[in-house]
Amino acid sequence: MSTSAMVVFPNCKINLGLHITHKRADGFHDLETVFYPVALTDALEVLTAGELQFTGSGISIPGDSGENLCVRAFQLLQQDFPALQPVQIHLHKHIPIGAGLGGGSADGAFMLQLLNNKYQLGLSEAQLIAYAAQLGSDCPFFISNKPCFATGRGEMLEPIALDLSAYSMLLVYPGIHVNTGWAFRQLTPAVPLYSLKEMIQLPVSEWRGVITNDFELPVFSEYPVLAEIKEEMYRQGAVYAAMSGSGSAIVGLFPKASLPDVEWDSSYKVFKIR
Incomplete structure (x- = not known):
């Protein structure tokens, strides 16, 4: 179990096509879209601490820091891993907020993966995706982080062969x-x-x-x-x-x-x- 600082770089995504296909009984919408990862990133640092803390820099992050998806990701895992040590979280925000790029969702998903690696929780990709789905509809994509055809609320993912490197x-x-x-x-x-x-x-x-x-x-x-x-x-x-x-x-x-x-x-x- 690591107590040293760990840094990851959550990347954003773009939607290639987006269709809203159905209004669901639960108030959400079914959709179809293609998610494609893009190399525009935030920086997320986590350090073992005496209590849970969150700080930010870069683009100003609105709202209560206690509602940030990085904090919520930690709290979600702590429910199932009560021995999880508190952490100091620092998020440097570079991906524009409210832009349709999924930056906040990426931060939450990368936080889950960082904690899984840092504290050797042994969670599989499927388990991480299940946790990510509890954070938000776009979050599961950032666990696999590969081009995907998405349906449902955006959480049902099917990898596709799509290469835009040209x-x-x-x-x-x-x-x-x-x-x-x-x-x-x-x-x-x-x-x-x-x-x-x-x-x-x-x-x-x-x-x-x-x-x-x-x-x-x-x-x-x-x-x-x-x-x-x-x-x-x-x-x-x-x-x-x-x-x-x-x-x-x-x-x-x-x-x-x-x-x-x-x-x-x-x-x-x-x-x-x-």
Whole structure:
């Protein structure tokens, strides 16, 4: 059992296509989407301590620190492992919050894995996924952290063969926080004509207008600047561009080593992933 500090780097994800297919009796929605991991990360450090503590740096983290998914992940495991020693948690936040990139979910999932490794709990991937599902719908993805076709609330995962290494990625976040509850209320669930699981196997050059996100229509109507960012990416040579999740980050795929040198608004957060 380790008492030394341990550091991990939770990465974000993008949604490639997103369809809301059904409103469930429990109030949640069934969906289908493709999750793809992206090398834009936070930094999470954990050190054995006398009491549970949480501190943050980087992007300001709103809300009660006791509700942070890293803290909740520790408390979740402590229920089943009462001997788990308290820890001091420090999260350096770099992934934009409320952007549709799953940064908070990644932090919670990586916390579970870190504690499993640090304290040698012996939890299998399947067990970690079960814990992650209790934290949030997107959390299980970050346990496997490989391209997946997701259904249910996003927690039912099927690995798929999808490799975007031939492309560079541009992520633009204009600082708009889209309320997820509001976004869902704008949609009428419907099963798409063609399964995203099949369409995602098309060449990336054929994704435009085919791999779609149901949230774009209402969110772009409310925040027209997001549609402008997407169209600017296409004007600059993107092979594919879309909003991730319920927004508001816009992602563009460009041929490798050909990211455009665009003067974006100075208030935007712009990430180039080559």
